[in-house]
Amino acid sequence: MKKRFFLKLLSITSAAMAIVILFILFGSTEKTYGFDKNSSVYEKMNQRKPVSYLVIGDSIGRGxxxxxxxMRWFKILERRFFIENGIRLNGEYIVQxxxxxxxxxxxxxSHQENSPVDLIFIVFGENDRKYMNADEFGRIYEALIREAKALHxxxxxxxxxxxxxxxxxxxxxIAAISSHYQASNIDMRPVFRASGFTAKELTxxxxxxxxxxxxxxSDTIYSKLWNNAGNSKKxxxxxxxxxxxxxQGFHEIITPNRQNEFVPQGLFLASNHIGAIVEYDFTGTFVGAKVLRGPAGGIFNVxxxxxxxxSLSTWWPFDKxxxxxxxxxxxxxxxxxRIEVSEKNSPYTTKTETLIRISSIITNKTQ
Structure with a gap:
């Protein structure tokens, strides 16, 4: 009887020890994308741990x-890291x-899921030069870098x-602001020029x-990252x-203080009347507008x-x-x-009647 009890106790103890050993071997060493938040991306690369990244960018940012x-640059990069280094890259994208x-x-x-990431790619400039001068761009670009760094x-x-x-x-x-914040700047212009291919062949x-x-x-980014890792960049x-x-953040103003021939349409104020206006009061050093762009989008003067x-166009191939x-x-x-519906139309529109749809203006918070 005692022997049977001893054998049963030994069996239970052995099973418990096996579970503990399995947990130590597998459970505690499992690496996830949120694992070991105190390690830098370069430490993770050198230790062959998974890396999480975020892309904030325009159409080139989204590939x-x-x-x-x-064949998008970040997918090529992911494959190369996995095949050559056994490292999994997991991406999030705030791109448009x-x-x-x-x-x-x-x-x-406005992003809902700002979970910690190891690496942030910022890809802007080509569109910005159409709407602002370089000094204005620099101020906003710096604000973007500071916000990204504050969140991550x-x-x-x-x-x-x-x-x-x-x-x-x-x-x-871009170069000056990157240097100030010790960000790694990758200038793709000389890379394209030195490639031996024409712009037509590469675009x-x-x-x-x-x-x-x-x-x-992808190749240039890969080399830059491993060069930084080799130099133990902090x-x-x-x-x-x-x-x-x-x-200090954005402030949205939804209710105008004056409107003429703009009518509610869902979450937007809309008008297709030339000369129709909507007017807002605000306090801030920069301002934008949240609008619905689409195939019927017209042009408004500000x-x-x-x-x-x-003057800004709200035409787009689909509603967005x-x-x-x-x-x-x-x-x-x-x-x-004051936003005023223009008599002009986008050269891309095929609609005989266009309209402006605006939900709010956006300005920066001030003290």
Whole structure:
């Protein structure tokens, strides 16, 4: 009887020990994308641990132009890390075709799932030069970097100067701000020039890279990351701002103080009447508008404090809510913005009747 009891006790003890050993061997060493948050991306690479990354960017950031989704630069990068190094890369994407750094900043602050990441790619410039000057771009680009770093303090920042960017003053802003925050800047323009291929051979439309062009993006990023890892690059702390007006968040104003021939349409105020206006009061140093772009999107003129500022198109191939940049560098005080339906139409529209749909204006919070 005692022998039987002893054998049963020994069996239970052995089973319990086996479970503990299995947990030690497998459970405690399992690596997930949120594992070991105190290790930098370069430490994780050298230890062959999984790496999480975030892309904040425009159409090149999202890989537009590739002949197949698998030929986008970040997918090529993921495959190479896994095949050559046994490292899994897991990505999140805050990207939008046609976006500026302003829209990237707005989408980042509105993003619901800001779980910690190891690596952040910032890809802007080509669209920004159409809507703002280099100084305005620099202020918003810096605000984007600071917000990304505040949300992900342990992440390495990789800024990409797009291969199609021809405005040197914009490229200089990217380089200077990257240097100030010790971000790794990758300028793809000299890489394309040194490749031996023409822009036509490397792009879909002389702007968006094709699969061959994105292969160059991936190869250059791969080399830069491993060079940094080999040099044990440290993740920089958030440096003091370069510009005086540091970003403190967005403030949306939904209710206008005056409107004429704009009517409610779902979450938007809409009008197809030429000369129709909607007017808002705001306080801030920069401002944008949240609109619904689509095939029926028209053009509106913008006046700030009764002075004409710009005209913006809301045409897009499909309906999509967008945050459009309007102006920055404004005096830090009260302003009035008036949006007026233009008689002009986008050259891309096929609609006989167009309309403007706006849900709010967006400005920066002030003290």
């Amino acid at each position: 537009s132009g590739a002949e197949h989704p698998a 075709s046609g976006a500026t750094a302003f829209e990237g900043l707005y989408k980042l602050t 303090p342990n992440a390495e920042l990789i800024t990409i100067t797009e291969s199609s960017l021809t405005f040197e003053n914009f490229a200089k802003q 879909r439309d002389l702007v968006h890279p094709n699969g061959k062009g994105y292969q160059l993006y 993740i920089a702390l958030l440096a003091p701002p370069l510009y005086d007006n540091s970003f 006046y700030i404090d009764d002075k004409f500022v710009t 809510e967008r945050a459009l940049y309007i102006a920055s560098g404004l005096a830090d005080g009260p302003h009035k913005i």
